[in-house]
Amino acid sequence: MSSSINTVWKGHNLRRVLEHGTLAFLVGVLCLAAPAPAQDTDLRAPSSAVAGNAASIATTGSGTGTFYLVGPSIAVKREVTLGQDVQLSEKELQSAGTYLAIVCSGNCRSVGFFVAPAKPVNLTFLVHPSRAPVGQTNMVSGVALLFDEFRNLVLVPATVDFQLTAAGTAPATHRVATQNGVAWFHTNSGRSAGALQITASVNDVATRRVVQQVASDPCSLRIKGQRNAKGFIVETEPVRDCTGNPMPDGTIVTFTAKDSQGTGTVDAPIKKGIARAQMMGSGPVAISAASGVVMGNELRLGAQ
């Protein structure tokens, strides 16, 4: 009879079916139920925390619990006594942003709070370019960002003074209010080559940058030349831009000589305002010069 019952009830298969079904059912129920910790409000967060300042979180209840603090640059775990305030040190609250405080004692309760940046003490100031040709529209630009001592971006609106000072001209000031923590300006470059000092300041915080204003493109190019033993030597008159600034040393002037043999070119850098080149050839020759987009006069030299 026993074997008959076992055969009829298919005990092995039945147990397997029931066990698998029940197990899978329990797994499903647990999977749905497990990640749902209680979200009570038994913690009271600091109402106006500021970066770098100590604060406390009030707790209710009794006994002990595990306290967690998770912030932008920190994750803390420690045992606390419930019913007492949990003290948060200056160091634990240096980074501005959202924090999450959790206390677990049986179940877990949490509260979020926000830490605001402290007062601005650093001013990041980006200025472009480092060398600017004179007489160009909106050539110089600057961007200023305010940070507190913990490198938190200060988003509270502030007014930034940009002061531009160049030799021989009156200082110019731009006052710009920050938006989203950023203030910026752009301005024309001056008419004279030399250092342009730009200072960004907010209250007693200031940062200075220097832009070197240099001559713009050459305005005209005039050359002269003469025969010598090796061929002929050509040189420019002092090369200046259209506002009279001498071209910086290193600016390239290209001399081109055409004679019956063909065409030859020499690139010569400007030194102390003048570019000079020694070229070969004994027959009649036509010489021209160019620098950037400017062409010079044509110079003709007869045969040696």
Add this chain to the structure above:
Amino acid sequence: MSYAWGRNEKIAMTTTKTMWANHLIRFGRLAKLIAIAVVAIALLAPRDSVCADSAPNVVLNTGKAGPRSVESPTERVILRDYKFAWANLEQAMESSSTAPLSGLFVGTANAWLTDAVASQRRNGLSSRYLNQNHKVDAVFYAPEGDMIELDDTADYDLQILDGDKTVHNEHVVVHYVVLMTPAADRWVIRQLQAVPQF
């Protein structure tokens, strides 16, 4: 008292037992199907992020950026790198490893995240940023194109774990102010700072 079963009685009893067995087998199969369905729902349901994960979903809008307008190739690269950065942030925070952070976060952002990961590891904690959605607006693009500021409204399932125990599980909406700058072949995050609102 003894009771002797006849052949017919035995057959009748056997038939009854067979029916019950069939019912129970059917019930077992039904229970198994229900269980599979429950597990499938648990896997797919957004609230149960224990079993779910995906790459960050990032939408970038550069229409409001100024004073410089964002060029299309730049926009694509920023979108790519911002998305990649968040995927790596998630990985770093979950594994409590700083390796995924290198190269995508620099300056303050890197220092903060490195500290966060180190303190997590020290305390046996980890955190998960699951099912991320980021709605990102470019609000400032520097005249020389060397810095961009983004406002990111992010929502994700935040889980804090102490060892294997989940101590916090919440769907959160967080506003981030982000500063990114161009590096050699990518845009990197210099500042990633949560704010109460924009």
